[in-house]
């Protein structure tokens with residue numbers, strides 16, 4: 001899997017060399033390429049923004065640098081196997097199932113906007129050439145797309161076959177299909193007693209049936225408390 005990042009702050013992606021994603025890069029599972037959008041400007045000030053047509057506050061990212069960067073990084077041929085991701089507050093909420101779908105992609109290009117956003121013709125052009133995803137991380141406002149690109153990268157790469165040492169652990173995570181779309185139950189490890197707080201006895205009983213039942217009950221309880229929106233979905237085991 002090749003991952004490209006287009007941004008006016010490409011150094012944001014240096015962190016990928018440190019983390020787990022860095023290991024995947026070393027193992028050849030993923031290739032990481034960060035690019036400075038200003039490399040595709042031609043004026044002395046390396047300008048990437050301009051005032052919004054129709055007025056309004058803030059600045060909008062000009063289409064020209066994006067188009068030239070696309071030509072060089074992706075090419076001028078249409079290819080639906082290339083996934084181009086535009087993080088945006090107006091995007092579709094990013095989900096675990098979207099991460100799972102993207103984990104089989106061979107090529108993902110993250111377009112990280114700043115200012116008030118990117119000229120919409122850039123997205124329209126990308127849609128005419130590749131498979132485009134406008135995604136939101138959640139209902140809160142970031143200053144640009146870089147943090148969202150990092151989060152999406154981690155969610156996707158950890159699902160790439162061969163990346164996780166123990167793929168079985170993926171099945172038990174919150175939001176995974178194996179968890180029936182429920183939140184993960186509380187976790188404990190040694191010591192059994194810590195600052196007057198004890199591990200639930202059932203977990204020390206060695207009785208696998210009771211342990212499984214306790215964990216299920218805890219997942220249902222937590223999901224009902226914190227994410228009632230998940231309790232009605234078809235994928236959840238509770239209705």
Ligand SMILES: Nc1cc(-c2ccc3ccn(Cc4ccccc4)c3c2)n[nH]1
Nearest residue numbers: 087088089113114137138142143144145
């Ligand atoms: N989930 C999520 C995504 C973003 C996001 C993504 C890309 C950009 C590019 C510029 N901004 C700043 C901005 C703030 C408010 C309104 C419009 C643009 C971005 C924010 N915020 N929150």
